[in-house]
Amino acid sequence: MIEWNEQGEVRNARWRSESGAVAPRRVVVADDTLSADTAYRLACEGTGLLWQGDFQNARMLLQALMRRVDRKPAKAAAKAAEKMAAATPAEAFHLHRQAQAQRARVLSALLIPLEGDYGIDLRRAPDLRQACTEAWGPATGERSVASLRELLGLVGAHEWRKKGVEVPALGAAPNNRIHPYYGVFSPVRGEYVDLVASADLPSKALAFDIGTGTGVLSALLVRRGVQRVVATEQDPRALACARDNLQRLGVLAQVELQSVDLFPAGRAPLVVCNPPWLPARPSSPIEHAVYDEGSRMLRGFLAGLADHLEPGGEGWLILSDLAEHLGLRTREQLMGWIADAGLKVLGRADIRPRHAKAADAGDALHAARAAEVTSLWRLAAA
Incomplete structure (x- = not known):
């Protein structure tokens, strides 16, 4: 389960993660007023951002987080490149996977609440119920929370399945x-x-x-x-x-x-x-x-x-x-x-x-x- 405080009341829902990631220990409610820089800082600290604003704005925020996580300071980028250059092929592979895992953790901090039928009760939210059902099975009526990044992965998989x-x-x-x-x-x-x-x-x-x-x-x-x-x-x-x-x-x-x-x-x-x-x-x-x-x-x-x-x-x-x-x-x-x-x-x-x-x-x-x-x-x- 995942827990958060909303308007002084403790709420919870089922946590969904295909990667097996544990639910974030700290969750804050976020909306359209949250700046990308603040969101990035919180995500790097391991804080989950439970979105309550416009769904399309959440997608834009995720893109902003991607730009920030991929844009390393010159010093850090040079150091990482130097480390990779000195590594053996096996070490380079493991360093690459570590970097991928860290990137995924940051980008998975943006969370979307789902209703018991997999519906999303947010402004301009698409209907993802079929994609969720294909991936997770029939809805059970239980409210849940998943990362926006994972939900978009479900949508991509749904399109591949439909198109072939x-x-x-x-x-x-x-x-x-x-x-x-x-x-x-x-x-x-x-x-x-x-x-x-x-x-x-x-x-x-x-x-x-x-x-x-x-x-x-x-x-x-x-x-x-x-x-x-x-x-x-x-x-x-x-x-x-x-x-x-x-x-x-x-x-x-x-x-x-x-x-x-x-x-x-x-x-x-x-x-x-x-x-x-x-x-x-x-x-x-x-x-x-x-x-x-x-x-x-x-x-x-x-x-x-x-x-x-x-x-x-x-x-x-x-x-x-x-x-x-x-x-x-x-x-x-x-x-x-x-x-x-x-x-x-x-x-x-x-x-x-x-x-x-x-x-x-x-x-x-x-x-x-x-x-x-x-x-x-x-x-x-x-």
Whole structure:
């Protein structure tokens, strides 16, 4: 719960945070009279600003906070740049994540009260009830508070879900769109999909898709002629998302969705897995699609693969080497895990990233991103 004092009366509401952030200890009521400089000072101190003014003015204040948090004094900017330049790639990565986390904490200080039906009782407030329902589930009638930054993220996710992401490997438009749900990794980076689309299939009888997410790889395998796919996933949101996408694409009848950790029972001639690429601790539930602490999913897939392959079968591991360029994992470690699991490498297909950050020299991790290669490793039992 979150508490605040309003006109001498203590009030409270449910605290919502997808990042798992704790509710601010101190909350003050804020409105259109609050200056951006004062708001920034309070936010940096960890004070929550519960907005009671015009909603559009709150959005403008958030933009003003962004400008202030990104505009460091010359001395501080020079010191930070010097620290990054002297850091190892792994240290630079962790410094970058720390800076991102600090930025998020400041920008999440601007809070919006929600009614029991997710309505917002503020002047010029949009109707965000559908976006909230998609992310949080049906309203329970309980009043709540969430950061404006998170609410705008819900709106963005709602628009992506409505519009969908075109995946050329699935065929011609319009029957090639994936509609990602809030908190489910979107296939906006299509390199890994293209690798699966071009690799020679060892069999078209059956495939396992481990950690299916939006269901894009399951759909692709069916479109390539695989008769049956068993797709696994732990996240209820992702399972619902995959079911919806497979239904939209007309392939659900050939895909069995299972709520399990990693492998389903049995063996298959093809087992596909695209685990999170970076072995770091997720700072929110949404980040589990990107960060795999201790390489848990990657190592679990490798360790169990041989026991779930039919004789002569192949395991396809889709993995970026970004972690290697960041000093978070070595190629020797990866090859050691493959050997320890009783596996051998049959071949590897590589592809360069096409996303904007790979060419952005101003990105804090540009050197590693520019060198990144995504690979499809063809593995078999040794």
